Amino acid sequence: MTVDAAPDRSDPLVVPNSQHHVGLSIRGQLTVLFSDGETLDCADVKGLSAVRSAQEITTLPDGRPRIAVTRLMTHFHSNETGLLIQQNPARPNLGVLTGLRPGGAEALLPADVVFEQYLIISLRGRLYLNLDPLVMEAKAITTFPPVGTTFLSRTPTTFYDVAELEGGLYATAAGSAKPRLALASTSVCGSHVTHEIDVPTD
Amino acid sequence: MRAAVVLRAFEILVVLTFAGVRALFSRRRADLLADVVVRLGPTFLKVAQLLGTRVDVVPLEVCRALARVYDDLPAVPVSEAEQRFPARLRADLVGVVPAAAGSIACVYRGELRDGRHVAIKVRRPGIDRVVARDLAVLGSVARLAESLRVLGGMPVVDVVGEVGDAVRQQLDFGAEAAALRELGANLVAVAGVRVPDVIDEYCGPDVLVMEHLPGLRDGAVSAEAKRAATITALRAVYQMIFLDGLVHCDLHPGNLYAMPDGSAVIVDAGFCRRMTESGRRAFAGFFYRMTRGDGAACADVVLATATATARSDPEGFRTGMIRLVESATRDSVADFDLVPFTVRLFALQREHGLAADPAFVFPILSLVVLEGTLREVCADVDFQTEALPFVLRGMMT
Ligand SMILES: Nc1ncnc2c1ncn2[C@@H]1O[C@H](COP(=O)(O)OP(=O)(O)O)[C@@H](O)[C@H]1O
Ligand SMILES: [Mg+2]
Numbered sequence: 173m174t175v176d177a178a179p180d181r182s183d184p185l186v187v188p189n190s191q192h193h194v195g196l197s198i199r200g201q202l203t204v205l206f207s208d209g210e211t212l213d214c215a216d217v218k219g220l221s222a223v224r225s226a227q228e229i230t231t232l233p234d235g236r237p238r239i240a241v242t243r244l245m246t247h248f249h250s251n252e253t254g255l256l257i258q259q260n261p262a263r264p265n266l267g268v269l270t271g272l273r274p275g276g277a278e279a280l281l282p283a284d285v286v287f288e289q290y291l292i293i294s295l296r297g298r299l300y301l302n303l304d305p306l307v308m309e310a311k312a313i314t315t316f317p318p319v320g321t322t323f324l325s326r327t328p329t330t331f332y333d334v335a336e337l338e339g340g341l342y343a344t345a346a347g348s349a350k351p352r353l354a355l356a357s358t359s360v361c362g363s364h365v366t367h368e369i370d371v372p373t374d
Numbered sequence: 375m376r377a378a379v380v381l382r383a384f385e386i387l388v389v390l391t392f393a394g395v396r397a398l399f400s401r402r403r404a405d406l407l408a409d410v411v412v413r414l415g416p417t418f419l420k421v422a423q424l425l426g427t428r429v430d431v432v433p434l435e436v437c438r439a440l441a442r443v444y445d446d447l448p449a450v451p452v453s454e455a456e457q458r459f460p461a462r463l464r465a466d467l468v469g470v471v472p473a474a475a476g477s478i479a480c481v482y483r484g485e486l487r488d489g490r491h492v493a494i495k496v497r498r499p500g501i502d503r504v505v506a507r508d509l510a511v512l513g514s515v516a517r518l519a520e521s522l523r524v525l526g527g528m529p530v531v532d533v534v535g536e537v538g539d540a541v542r543q544q545l546d547f548g549a550e551a552a553a554l555r556e557l558g559a560n561l562v563a564v565a566g567v568r569v570p571d572v573i574d575e576y577c578g579p580d581v582l583v584m585e586h587l588p589g590l591r592d593g594a595v596s597a598e599a600k601r602a603a604t605i606t607a608l609r610a611v612y613q614m615i616f617l618d619g620l621v622h623c624d625l626h627p628g629n630l631y632a633m634p635d636g637s638a639v640i641v642d643a644g645f646c647r648r649m650t651e652s653g654r655r656a657f658a659g660f661f662y663r664m665t666r667g668d669g670a671a672c673a674d675v676v677l678a679t680a681t682a683t684a685r686s687d688p689e690g691f692r693t694g695m696i697r698l699v700e701s702a703t704r705d706s707v708a709d710f711d712l713v714p715f716t717v718r719l720f721a722l723q724r725e726h727g728l729a730a731d732p733a734f735v736f737p738i739l740s741l742v743v744l745e746g747t748l749r750e751v752c753a754d755v756d757f758q759t760e761a762l763p764f765v766l767r768g769m770m771t
Binding site: 205206207208209304307326327328330350351352353354356 | 563662665666667668762763766767769770771
C-alpha cells in the first residue's frame, strides 16, 4: 500500500483501479421532509466518503469509455440537527463514470458520473433506509474523486423506518410500510478535501 | 314523463339539424358548438362543461371548445326565489339582491338583521325534472351512438352515465354543503386559500347559505396578485389530490377568484369527488415515480389500479409507459406539460385495453380544469416542483 499525499486527481489514468478515501465538508442544500410537513435543513454536513473504481473499462457503442465505481463508505453527519447518513451495508452502492470523449482510459476525464446510493439515516433515535436509490449525478467532472463539483439529485427520495420493514436492513420492498421521511438534496457540493488517501489496489 | 322525453328529443333534433347546416358554412365551429349547447338548455350545458374536462376520453380540441361554454342566464326574480327560502332565513333577512345566475342555481346576496352578509344559493324551480328528462334523452342517444359506433370505440354510455351522475350530484345541496364544509376545513392547511363557511341554520333542501365573500368580481387585481393566487390554487389542488382525497373537480374561473392581496377564493363544491385511501396513495406513488423518471414503476402503479378489459395488453402498456415517462422527464422538469402528458397517459391505457381507475381520473380532471387559468396567468409554473412536497407527504400519510 502506498499513500500518496497529493495525487493528480485530474489525470484520467488515476481513475481505473484506484481507491480513494476523502474527508469532506458539504456545502449545499440537504433537507429532510417529514410527513407532518416539518422540514429540517441540514447546513453543517461533513464526513467521509470512499470509492473504488473497477480495473476494467468498457466502451460504449459511440466509443466513449465507461467505468464502474463502487462506493465503499459514506459517513456524513450534521452536528446541529443530529442527522447521520451512512451507507446501507446490505446493498451495493454503485456508480458509473462515463468519459465525454471517445477513447481509452486516457479519455475517462472529463466525465459524467452517476451514483445510485442506498443509505441509512439515523435521526432522532430511529433508523431509516431508502428502497428507491438516491441518485446523485454530476456533469463534466474534471477530477476524480470529484471533490468540489456540484452533485445534483433531481428528485427527493423517500425513506422507511427500518423497524417497520420486513427484513430490516435487508428489505427490498416496502410491503405495507409507509415512507416516514424524504431526503431532498437538490445540490450538494463537497467543498473541500480535509484529507485524502489514494490507494492503488494492486 | 315519456311524452315529455319524446317531445324533448324532437326539439333537440331540430336544434342539432339547424346547427349542422350552419356548421357546413361556418369556420368557427367551436363557437357554434358553444352556441348549440346553450340553446339546448341547462342539462346539456352542464353536460358539455363537464365533458370538456374529460381529456381522458374527449379529444383535446373539443375539450378546449367546451371549456368556453359559460352559463350566464337570467336570474330568478328575488320575489320568486324568496318563496323557497327556509322560514328562519326569511325572518332574519333585511335585504336580498341577485348576484349570479347559473343553469342549475341562482346566487343572491342577502343582509341579515345582525349585519352579516350571506350568499344564498337557490336551486332553480323545477330543475330536477328538467335534468331527469334531459338525462333520459341523453342516455338513449348515448346507447344509440355506442351501438352505431359513431364516436369510434369511445365508451359513450359509461361517460354519459358518469357525467350525468355529476350533473345530478349538483342538484343535491345537502351533499354540496357537506363538501364545502369539508373543503374549508381541509384547506386551512394551505396558506392564502379561502372557502366560504356554510351557515347551517339557514340552509334548506333547495337553499345553501354561506358567508358572503365580498369583491370576487371586482376585477381590480394586479398581475402579481393574480399570479400568487393562481399558484396558491394549484397548491390547494395538490393538497386535495395528494393529501385530503376530497377533490374539487370544477375550478374554472367562475369558481376560483384571485383577490387583490394574492389570496385565492374557492367556491362551488357542487362537483367534488372523494378518492379512496388506496387510490390517493397510488396516485401519489405514481407521481413520485414519474418525477424520478421511473416509467416501469409508474406502469406497475397503473396496472395495479386500472381495470383490464378483454383485450388488455399489460406488456405493451408497460413499454409505452416507460417511453412516455422518459420523454416527459428527459427535458428539464420545468418544461413538463401536464395536459399533453395526461392525454397520452389515458390514450395509452385505452390503446392497451385498460380502463382508467377513477382514482386517477378525478385528480387529473381537477388539474386539467385549472390548467386554462395556469396557462394564462403563470405559464412558467413548475408543476412538479410545486407538487413534490405534497406528493411526498401524501405518500407518508
Ligand atoms: N360565498 C359566496 N360569496 C360571494 N359570492 C359567491 C359565493 N358563492 C358563490 N358566489 C358567486 O356566485 C356564483 C355562482 O355560485 P356557484 O356556487 O358557483 O353556482 P353554480 O353551481 O351555478 O356555478 C359564483 O361564481 C360566485 O361569483
Ligand atoms: Mg360555479
